[in-house]
């Protein structure tokens with residue numbers, strides 16, 4: 001009897017101290033609460049990261065489900081969605097990107113059918129009657145553009161004329177977009193997603209190894225120090241001859257060769273359809289080839305001073321890496337200042 005009372009007392013003692021005697025600091029609950037508050041205050045990053053990761057997972061789940069439903073390789077669908085997502089980011093005439101959602105876009109007329117008086121139609125029968133393409137992928141009996149699964153099934157149905165082997169898929173893509181660049185960008189996205197098994201390929205690194213001696217400053221828009229009439233479209237990173245030049249991103253090698261201004265240069269397109277340009281190289285990495293997939297930190301060549309003359313010209317200026325960033329949205333192409341990105345990537349370890 002006595003020991004039972006002791007046990008009961010031990011169990012309620014912390015609560016008793018906390019609530020009645022107000023000796024809160026003597027109870028483990030108090031320390032526990034403080035501990036969690038401390039954790040929450042000092043590291044908000046895991047929570048933020050968790051949210052972003054959730055959006056990626058949600059998109060990936062949608063791609064895997066449509067593969068299970070239709071047989072289309074998930075990376076193909078992910079490649080299309082990434083392409084359309086990039087268009088939304090860079091065009092004001094398209095709807096804004098939904099972080100965790102599918103970005104594939106269909107107009108009212110295409111979805112609902114020509115002559116359909118209801119431009120927000122979700123009724124499968126009337127959509128079909130007017131020749132619209134809207135499908136029901138989530139099984140709720142409606143064809144809704146607010147449903148990721150409806151959007152995906154509709155897209156896959158449009159592309160599924162001859163099956164999903166690579167060559168037929170490329171033809172189907174061209175028939176849909178009527179644009180060679182769209183086909184190659186989507187196929188490159190798909191190959192990267194397939195190789196790495198995820199769509200989460202946003203990691204970036206500084207192009208020069210941290211241990212090397214280098215220097216750079218913001219020279220965006222200044223007139224060029226040597227040759228050329230255009231203003232400077234990039235950042236010059238000065239380093240010794242032969243210091244490794246690394247890919248800043250996951251991407252596909254789109255260009256490798258000589259240009260009389262850029263010298264030996266490499267161009268890499270990432271999944272955001274950003275084109276990364278590396279010029280004045282002294283050499284290319286062994287086996288580097290157009291079409292090759294690269295990852296952040298992978299060596300693509302060496303710092304040099306090639307350019308400003310016929311093929312092979314070198315030494316007309318101090319060795320440096322000219323690094324440029326370009327964007328295009330299917331209508332125009334433009335350069336943007338790499339400097340703020342370089343300073344950010346330099347801090348990433």
Ligand SMILES: [Zn+2]
Nearest residue numbers: 234235236322
């Ligand atoms: Zn430059």
